[in-house]
Amino acid sequence: MHRRHDLDWLRAIAFGLLVIYHVGMYYVSWDWHVKSPAASIAPEPFMLLSSPWRMSLLFLISGVATAFMFERRPAGLLRRRSWQLLLPLLFGMAVIVPPQAYYQVVEQLPGGYSESYWAFYGKYLSGYQGFCDSDGCLRVPTWNHLWFLPYLWSYTVLAWLLWRLLPTSALQRLRQWSSFLLGHWGALVVPAAILAVARLLLVNRFEQTHALIDDWYNHAQYASVFMIGFLGAFSPRFWESLQRLRWLSLIVAAGCYAGLIHVWYFSGYNDAQPPPVELRLLLRLAWALNQWCAIAALLGFAYRWRNADSPLLRYLTLAVFPLYILHQTVIVVLAHMLKPLGLTPAIEAGLLIAATLTLCLGAYALIRRCPPLRPLFGLQREPAITPRTASANAVTD
Numbered sequence: 001m002h003r004r005h006d007l008d009w010l011r012a013i014a015f016g017l018l019v020i021y022h023v024g025m026y027y028v029s030w031d032w033h034v035k036s037p038a039a040s041i042a043p044e045p046f047m048l049l050s051s052p053w054r055m056s057l058l059f060l061i062s063g064v065a066t067a068f069m070f071e072r073r074p075a076g077l078l079r080r081r082s083w084q085l086l087l088p089l090l091f092g093m094a095v096i097v098p099p100q101a102y103y104q105v106v107e108q109l110p111g112g113y114s115e116s117y118w119a120f121y122g123k124y125l126s127g128y129q130g131f132c133d134s135d136g137c138l139r140v141p142t143w144n145h146l147w148f149l150p151y152l153w154s155y156t157v158l159a160w161l162l163w164r165l166l167p168t169s170a171l172q173r174l175r176q177w178s179s180f181l182l183g184h185w186g187a188l189v190v191p192a193a194i195l196a197v198a199r200l201l202l203v204n205r206f207e208q209t210h211a212l213i214d215d216w217y218n219h220a221q222y223a224s225v226f227m228i229g230f231l232g233a234f235s236p237r238f239w240e241s242l243q244r245l246r247w248l249s250l251i252v253a254a255g256c257y258a259g260l261i262h263v264w265y266f267s268g269y270n271d272a273q274p275p276p277v278e279l280r281l282l283l284r285l286a287w288a289l290n291q292w293c294a295i296a297a298l299l300g301f302a303y304r305w306r307n308a309d310s311p312l313l314r315y316l317t318l319a320v321f322p323l324y325i326l327h328q329t330v331i332v333v334l335a336h337m338l339k340p341l342g343l344t345p346a347i348e349a350g351l352l353i354a355a356t357l358t359l360c361l362g363a364y365a366l367i368r369r370c371p372p373l374r375p376l377f378g379l380q381r382e383p384a385i386t387p388r389t390a391s392a393n394a395v396t397d
Contacts, residue, residue: 005309006302007061012316014058017050019327023352026335033104033332038345045261052291059222062152063229066159078160084378089149091376092325097144098124100332105131145328147210155226179235187241194224196288239303246300249293256290322367322377323360330356
């Protein structure tokens, strides 16, 4: 069983895009923890280039990796995975995330907030419910951007239950059936249909909360792509079909993106004058098609590099998870500190991206050399010895 280096590259790229996306959240009109005085709708079309598919791609890759883990070392997998995912989640909620909530309160609480960070931190840990505005109250403690971890853990438990409860022959038949459905045109049609049904039926009924217990639309899309990755991981028919259909996937994804942007930003529709019901349903369908076809195009184009290992890739494979844990807090703190300088958005955004990547990679250089810190950031306790085990140590493996 060979490692899929194409998926390692895509994982690193997706996490890199996550840094750019969260810097962008500072400058758009959408709600976020801190906001630039220059925030507007102008950057939003660029944000939507990756918004429909970026997290879905990460869940699909995680599904593939989970399947590889069961084949490679199934005994104790749930225990190891729980340690790798839930310990960083708890540490992140207690140590990494609180500055985000603090600066959100400082900037957005009506009347301001003048208490020190440590006074706020005591209230944060106690579950204080008094940080309220017209939109409601800030719930603390919170996992903010670390929501990916409990969701991934939950889907891993689902895969573990399939592995434990189904006979080996039944699981094998399920994979064969999935391979048949995901072959040829099914590689595009079946996942796109699942995501389209989820969006058409659920997106308007369930707010996307990232709170795990009530986030049914997000579960419908993310659990689906995770299971597609888990069941299709060993299907050459699936991956070769994606490679053959890569150009078509790219064209469909680009066309759907263009349609979404045209209607949302250039046709005159807004909250006061929403599009008619039929058009809204068509937009939901276009979103789902863009979501899967973008993923299919990326997987199809990257497939030829499935054996393209390199020292840089081995480094990034380990670095992306500590970077993921740290990056949003670094962005929020830096954005708040840079705001008084009054920099132009272009200069400020470039500085935020460069500084965030530099600081997070610098922190990773320390974390990887400090055994007590490694498990807190999803890395195995012992440093990797070989390139193969180095890659395997990544928590999103």
